[in-house]
Amino acid sequence: MKNNNLAFLISYAVRGSALVRWIGVLGIAGLLMGCAFVRGEVGEPFSEERIKALEKGKTTRQEVALHFGAPDEVVEANGYDIFHYRRFDSKLGWVLFFSRFNVGSDNLWVFFNSQGIVQEVVFGNRTGNLEFQVWPFGE
Amino acid sequence: MVLIALWGAGCDFRRVVVNAPISSETLQRLNPGEDLLNDIVQTLGAPDEIDEMTKGMVLRYRYGDSKTMRVNFGWIFRIFLPVVPSMHLGRGEGVTHVLHIAMNGDGTFDHYFVQDSPAPPRFWFWPF
Numbered sequence: 001m002k003n004n005n006l007a008f009l010i011s012y013a014v015r016g017s018a019l020v021r022w023i024g025v026l027g028i029a030g031l032l033m034g035c036a037f038v039r040g041e042v043g044e045p046f047s048e049e050r051i052k053a054l055e056k057g058k059t060t061r062q063e064v065a066l067h068f069g070a071p072d073e074v075v076e077a078n079g080y081d082i083f084h085y086r087r088f089d090s091k092l093g094w095v096l097f098f099s100r101f102n103v104g105s106d107n108l109w110v111f112f113n114s115q116g117i118v119q120e121v122v123f124g125n126r127t128g129n130l131e132f133q134v135w136p137f138g139e
Numbered sequence: 140m141v142l143i144a145l146w147g148a149g150c151d152f153r154r155v156v157v158n159a160p161i162s163s164e165t166l167q168r169l170n171p172g173e174d175l176l177n178d179i180v181q182t183l184g185a186p187d188e189i190d191e192m193t194k195g196m197v198l199r200y201r202y203g204d205s206k207t208m209r210v211n212f213g214w215i216f217r218i219f220l221p222v223v224p225s226m227h228l229g230r231g232e233g234v235t236h237v238l239h240i241a242m243n244g245d246g247t248f249d250h251y252f253v254q255d256s257p258a259p260p261r262f263w264f265w266p267f
Contacts, residue, residue, distance in 0.1 A: 075189050077196035078244065082189060097150050103157040103203075107185040120176060124185025126158055136154035136206065136262070 034096040037132055043087035046108055046123065054110060054121045061116040068108070080119060083110040089127035093134040104130040149211030151229075152262055157203035158187075161238055166251055169240075174248040179240060186240070194244040205233030208262040232260035 050067055053059070064083060065071075071083035085108040092101045104127040111120035161183060168182055179198065186198035209229030217223045234256035241249040
């Protein structure tokens, strides 16, 4: 929508009379002045190689800690010790009086059996599709 | 014209969205007593939280949405005054949807429950 408005104003500014040209230039300046695009990340991205290096029935708890560092959380559930690693990504788009702040999280869960060997690896990437958006209405 | 009118009124619309909502069609694909953790993760992604139950565990997925609107009535005074006084009225509404996935002690999917909020958030400035 912003692009359409901008294209309309540019065509107006180029083609119109002196007054219309000034209105177009002011409109473009107004749109470009009051804008901000900000990104915030917490934690390092989980690369595919690092996750593939976790082998079920082989990798130990120590090796996981060596690869990924100390977990953000340790959970005990259903007979497993579970290491939880998180990563957050956020994108803010702001133009004049409209803004939208999208936040996404990636979660890596590593399940260990009673011997401290990896039993299950669960990973979800939700930051990959995160977009810069300005329009706060709709979905 | 609408944009200029909103700007002139000192309006401000802000939205914060945390993660994406999970559709009910996706949840229909889960099979109680059959699906394992990997099936759940393939369908819904990795959970945000895992908690222990007496038998089994519960996976939690969260989706948040909040909307804030403000109107600065002080903008009217910019016609008469060199400095615009701040006279804001604003309101923010936020909801968090939580999806619980309960897993049995044998690692199979048991049931799900969606904790929904009564009403979706809306843009409105009146705080009283």
